[in-house]
Amino acid sequence: MDYSDLIQKLLNGNARAAARLITLVENDIEASENIINAIYSHTGKAYILGITGAPGSGKSTFISTLTKFYADQGKKIGIICIDPTSPLTGGALLGDRIRMKDNFSLKNVFIRSMANRGQLGGLARATEDAVKLLDAYGCDIIIVETVGVGQSEVDIFKSAQTVVVLLVPGLGDDIQAIKAGIMEITDVFVVNKMDLSGADKKIADITQMLELGMNYKYESENDGENISLKSEWTPEIVKVNSRTGENFEKLIELIDKHRDFLSKSGVMANYQKNRIKSETLQILKHKITKKVEGLISSNPTIDEYIRLVMDKSLDPYSMANLIIKLLGLE
């Protein structure tokens, strides 16, 4: 399949081409290969924010307001909203778009809804590819938004440059609701709905939690002769009101501050290395899983093994080892 026409349009800023290419990378890994191959050199300009928060934290209003601030600065913004797929039906209600409170004009804001399609569905890969497409399309800022409850989502956030977590006063267990893996990589904590009582207490709660834990996100590798400085970013905390826009300038300052930190301290290079490793690992996992599934489903020897396991003559670990042998993957 030849995607060069679509890709050319994408690079010229055609929204429909962008949307169609995103559909292709969502559904078809072979297409992804060809597409990403062609556009990879055009990526790297966009700045990626990962935003999450428990239900009720006001994510959509927050993102809407943040987007408006960026749009007023003349920036082009891409937003990817991720919603869970129902494990029962395989379907999904993608309800984030409708909650965006402003109607943005097509010129500067591109919003795309995606379903997470089950934890093994390669969500992280598809989102990564969609991000690259929006990057090549011309977005200055790309926001990836999700509820943050699954492992896939943690993987997505690993590839964001600034991770923002939204908390709300009065929602007692929202800190616990955010998956631990994400808390450890949060760069900016935002207390939304600052007009509610308990905002300052929430800030105190977060500060306390941070003092107890430590942030290892930016620990550099030991490069051999040169021992890199261990550079650290202390997560910032800010309170905002998404309905009125209060304190958003401060928030954007903090995001910019983080962006500077990443570029100046040399952490960026490290981060990018890790990101590439993680991304490639995702792709490998996806490909290998697919290959193994394919081989297993067409191989009668596997049925034999299963029978043995049912008889308790074999245990699942031993069976797995036998399969590895069978596939020549030792």
Add this chain to the structure above:
Amino acid sequence: MTEIDESKTLKPTKTERREKFTNLSDIEIKRFYTPEDIKDFNYDMDLGTPGKFPFTRGAYPNMYRGRLWTMRQFAGFGTAAQTNTRYKFLLDHGTTGLSVAFSLHTIYGYQADDDEALGEVGKEGVSIDTLKDVETLFSGIDLSKISTSMTINAPAAILLAMYIVAAEKQGHSPDKLRGTIQNDILKEYIAQKSWVFPPEPSMRLIIDTIEYCAKNVPQWYTISISGYHIREAGSTAVQELAFTLADGFAYVEAAMKRGLDVDDFAPRLSFFFNSHNNFFEEVCKYRAARRIWAKRLKNKYGAKKSESMRLRFHTQTAGVSLSAQEPENNIARVTIQGLAAVLGGTQSLHTNSFDEALCLPTEKAVKIALRTQQIIAQESGAADTVDPLAGSYYVEWLTNKMEEEAEMYFEKIEALGGVIPAIKANFFQKEIANASYKYQREVEARDRIIVGVNDVQLREPCATPLLKIDEDVAREQIANLQRLRNIRNNEKVQAKLDALKEAAKGTENLMPYIMDAIREYASIGEVMAALKDIFGVYREDSIF
């Protein structure tokens, strides 16, 4: 998001047609009822005499023996002139009250030539932009001799102002006017969705109208607290009962907060219920509503006047129960639903036309709907004694049960902090979304049979002639509007709109400012735009 269990199709047992019989609120119905089911029954406390506390048996002592319910057919389409003709037709055929259906653009406060009005002008109701249109709407109809109900919510204050001034031009003072404005914004957020402003300024406007009418238009009903739309959106009968009364309590509390005495405004509150398919459930719903309202107004809000505790209501038969297949069957449905409303003691009634699942009612269909009411009134005997179903073990048991279940809902709503916080927490919307989805699954599993739709279906094409509204209406209305804009004094209009905006920033009663503006022929759209500038616009979370 809650997953609904696949409903298992109910199977017959050895002795009965189904394993379980439930009504539309999912209350299980027994094979038969006995005195045991109402063993604590106390006539004076639970029922009382008709027209006396707790009003279970009826709002008035003599009910239809004194005066039949008002036959008030909701109508409106096309231009004001076209609807005026329909009103005269209805009056000629025995309708005893008018009821105005407005075009969607009017309901949302847009002018006929605004972008948002494209395709909508005159389709769902009569297109009204200015006082001139209201004058045309009632041309040749003496407003001192008829009562008029206007189904309008966000711009209700404006339409009321226009009605008062139109009547004034006919030579009638406001104290002679009788009628209702729906003006019930809480149920808009919950069900009908024709809100414009956010909850707090909307409530302010409503209390302004209550205050204004208490002084100047004393015979007017300033709110029609509605359950009809909540039911149409998919709620159960118990939810309709509970959510409507909860809204009523919220208005009472808001008015009392403004400093009004409950006995000064409560007699002018009215209600609007649905009449749906399960005959007995509907009758019991109305009886429970009266009893709950009376007890709360007396015990919680300290009402002293009997009129404050008396719940009066209008009923419309359920639009959502009408089938598009075999439409003539709807005549039978509407008859049963109309009879339930009468046996439930309604003060006024609208019966749907049989073709309404396909289009707005044709003259032939609306005549049959009106005749249905007249036959119930004159030929069935149902109007000859008050509350004839009282004393039935089933009816008294079910009335009690519905009251009990409504009380449970009141507790939940109070726990959330009241109606407005519950709306913001999407409580009502979730209940309704779940109930409507469950109902649809039951229909598709054939647990609920709709005759001619999901039982036996004859694939006949629908031969019913339809009422069509075309785009000529829009062209005519827009031309009228543009002409008016050229004749009126635009400086004065702007001055009045500016004064309104200033007043909206404060706490003064806005009715006089609105009246000033519409007198100069400011359009509804212009008044609403001015208020939107100050009040802002509401956006809902979409709940499934």
Add this chain to the structure above:
Amino acid sequence: MADQRKIKVLVCKPGLDGHDRGAKVLARALRDAGMEVIYTGLHQTPDMIVQTVLQEDPDAVMLSMLSGAHKALCPVIMDKLKENEIDDVLVSVGGIIPDEDKPFLEEHGLKGFYGPGTELKTIVEFVKNNLKR
């Protein structure tokens, strides 16, 4: 699970019509049938609908209209889709659509026309069997 192609559907309420019970029930049913569904909410102008189609690239667009404005609004929507070179999306309108209006709407490229009394599974099957890609 990997590489499973899902059907993506947009459920829209064009114009001022606020009757959303059917649209919401349909959205849920489509989700239960394994599709990815975006419900656009009320009061969508043709521009808003087309913008959403452009960005979300759905396989099908289901317009719910009960106010009688379908003859005015549907052609505008179809024209704007054409202007944007969108021609492989199934566009269906349902709600209250009189029989006599169906030929006009078909000429403009719409299909379906499901109204009161239609079973949800009928619409689900219709979507599955009428996709353009």
